[in-house]
Amino acid sequence: MARVLTGIQSSGRPHLGNILGAIVPAIELIKANQEESFIFIADFHSLTSSKDGELRKENTLAVAAAWLAFGLDIEKTVFYRQSRRPEVAELTWYLSCFTPFPMLANAHSFKDKSERLADVNAGLFTYPVLMSADILLYSADLVPVGKDQLQHLEMCRDIATAFNHQMGTELLKLPEARISEEVKTIPGTDGQKMSKSYNNYIDIFLPEKQLKKNINSIVTDSTPLEEPKDPDTCNVFKLYSLLADADQITQMRKNYQGGNYGYGHAKKEFMELILEKYAEERKAFDFYMSHPEEVGQKLAAGEAKAQKVGMELLQKVRMQLGFA
Structure with a gap:
């Protein structure tokens, strides 16, 4: 090799x-x-x-x-x-x-x-x-x-x-x-390529409160809560889809298209997915940073x-x- x-x-x-x-x-x-x-x-x-x-x-x-x-x-x-x-x-x-x-x-x-x-x-x-x-x-x-x-x-x-x-x-x-x-x-919080120079990145290692603020900065449109939304044009959905499994992606797509589902809900689910998917990595990162x-x-x-x-x-x- x-x-x-x-x-x-x-x-x-x-x-x-x-x-x-x-x-x-x-x-x-x-x-x-x-x-x-x-x-x-x-x-x-x-x-x-x-x-x-x-x-x-x-x-x-x-x-x-x-x-x-x-x-x-x-x-x-x-x-x-x-x-x-x-x-x-x-x-x-x-x-x-x-x-x-x-x-x-x-x-x-x-x-x-x-x-x-x-x-x-x-x-x-x-x-x-x-x-x-x-x-x-x-x-x-x-x-x-x-x-x-x-x-x-x-x-x-x-x-x-x-x-x-x-x-x-x-x-x-x-x-x-x-x-x-x-x-x-990988799209950033503003839809452009995620980059430090654009200051549009998601830092998965942040403490929960700071991570929530980071995720809430993802840019979305002004479609009202009760109306259906297009997942394929949404930065939150694009980022979520990079980490989620097929069933999770299908369900979120239905949520978008069904109405009465806001971008705030999507951001909350995205954050929960990060905390679940990278729980061990976040813990290990904090350990190494403090040692x-x-x-x-x-x-x-x-x-x-x-x-x-x-x-x-x-x-x-x-x-x-x-x-x-």
């Missing part, structure tokens, strides 16, 4: 979109994979946008707590913080010297902000090189990515190819992308494994380049 590697941004507490779109699918993939998988928290990457050290620590803890709460098997997974393995920074420098400027200038991550160059730091510009080092350091075979990251994966292959060709070696393994066509866009030392120990164990694998590759790169 292939070695799978994926990174998770430490830009905040994982929301429902992250859980359904990334965490659960990745954990299922890991369970089906016979070879050890690599999952890392991309805290180096977060520095391109956030300079708040305490917030970064808090976000890193929350990301780790969420993955552990959903049952990530750390015996089968090398689970680590990117910044605790400085080998990746060294490899980034080596790879940057094989990366042509036009390639980086064409990266979406740069072009999206290139009209305001004063807002672009060198870290954002070289983001694809660091991402390449993340992958190549551990000789990953398979990298699950969204379509928005496919270009960066292709750049990783190009950089590895350039290194191998110029150095006359096959040392750097060319990774393959794994894009799931089944991943659906950061335990999370740190689990990450440190993964970081020791990552060091062993990464150093083996890095030493070979050093030798190729005359640094060892």
Whole structure:
């Protein structure tokens, strides 16, 4: 089986979109994979946008707590913080010297902000090189990515190819992308794609009172209580349908179409479904958030494994380049 590697941004507490779109699918993939998988928290990457050290620590803890709460098997997974393995920074420098400027200038991550160059730091510009080092350091075979990251994966292959060709070696393994066509866009509270940048996300780990307020913020229309409603145009119904079973979805659809059923009722049922479906995960998340030392120990164990694998590759790169 292939070695799978994926990174998770430490830009905040994982929301429902992250859980359904990334965490659960990745954990299922890991369970089906016979070879050890690599999952890392991309805290180096977060520095391109956030300079708040305490917030970064808090976000890193929350990301780790969420993955552990959903049952990530750390015996089968090398689970680590990117910044605790400085080998990746060294490899980034080596790879940057094989990366042509036009390639980086064409990266979406740069072009999206290139009209305001004063807002672009060198870290954002070289983001694809660091991402390449993340992958190549551990000789990953398979990298699950969204379509928005496919270009960066292709750049990783190009950089590895350039290194191998110029150095006359096959040392750097060319990774393959794994894009799931089944991943659906998770709607946010306003109907747009759920995103921290839109501030339209559902945080399933909130205490009940705050969770209720979060769910009540879901935008609905002004159809009166007594009138029938169209479930297919309702944000509450769409979110509910992502978590509910077939019988529950059928019943809620009937409630909408039958009248005398308000959006407040639907939001209440959605909240009850979250509390029931994720009861164990919410409990585990709270435990890990209040026991950061335990999370740190689990990450440190993964970081020791990552060091062993990464150093083996890095030493070979050093030798190729005359640094060892």
